[in-house]
Amino acid sequence: MWFMLAALLAAMPGPPPKAVMPKGEIEQITLAPMFRYRFMCSEHPVGELDYAGDALGTDCLVFGGMDGDSGFARLYRRDGHANADWYGWHAEVLAPVDGVIAFVYDNPRVNTPGTLGPxxxxxxxxxxxxxxxxxxxxxxELRVHVGETVEAGHVLGLDGNNGNARAPHIHVGAYREADNAPLQIRWDLRALARTQPFREPGD
Structure with a gap:
């Protein structure tokens, strides 16, 4: 049993390096859309998160139907208490850049909406x-492996709710590997215009 536990712990990733915040202007990176559907994001400001890849990142959620009372777009159907209520749940997640897969970690745990997982x-x-x-x-449900070359738009996996999360969403962050300096996320607005409004299966 101890051998199995040690093997499990060895397979888990350690924390990424600490981010080194630049003293001057923050460099930006422009990303292609992560979803085929329209999505909205909430950014992490300077000082909120410490680790490279977390710092200055943004949390993105697919939105869908309009709320009949407010007229605003909604993030989930019904009461949102089930993962399947969320419009982004198990939507395909797309590579936002061209590059090589440097790291993957598949977490099979599924959090309950509203409950923060480990x-x-x-x-x-x-x-x-x-x-x-x-x-x-x-x-x-990751679909890529380390060393694989991908282009923007390549399917990486599905939108999940695992790790330190309370609802289905995708966090994206970026940093320069040479000095761990985090970058501010921007979106390619021409590419974003090609995303589609969410449609229910069968519509």
Whole structure:
């Protein structure tokens, strides 16, 4: 039993390096959309998260139907208490950059919406040709392996709810591998225009 526990712990990833915040202007990186559907993101400001890949990252959720009372887009159907209520649940997650898969960790645990799970999250890291690591977290059912070359739009896995998360979403962050300096995330708005409004299966 101890051997099995030791093997399990050895397979779990250690924490990423601490982010080193630049003193001057924060460099930006422009990413392609992570979903085929429209999505919205909430950013992590300076100082909120410490680790490279987390710092200055953003949490993104697919949105769907309009709320009949407010007229605003909704993140989930019904009361959101089930993962399947969330529009992004198990949506395909797309590579936002060209590069080589540098790291994968598949976390099969599924959190209940509203309950924060333990780290680590299901993770994919992509190394770009210019030395940037793009980290994506909370994925499920990963479809890539270390050393694989991917282009923007390649399916990496599915939108999950695992690790330090309360709801189905994808975290994305980026940093320069040479100095662990985090980058601010921007989106390619031309590519974003090609995403589609969410449609229920069969619509």
């Amino acid at each position: 780290p680590p999250a299901g993770t994919v890291r992509i190394r770009t040709p210019d030395g940037v690591i793009v980290t994506m977290g909370h994925l499920a």
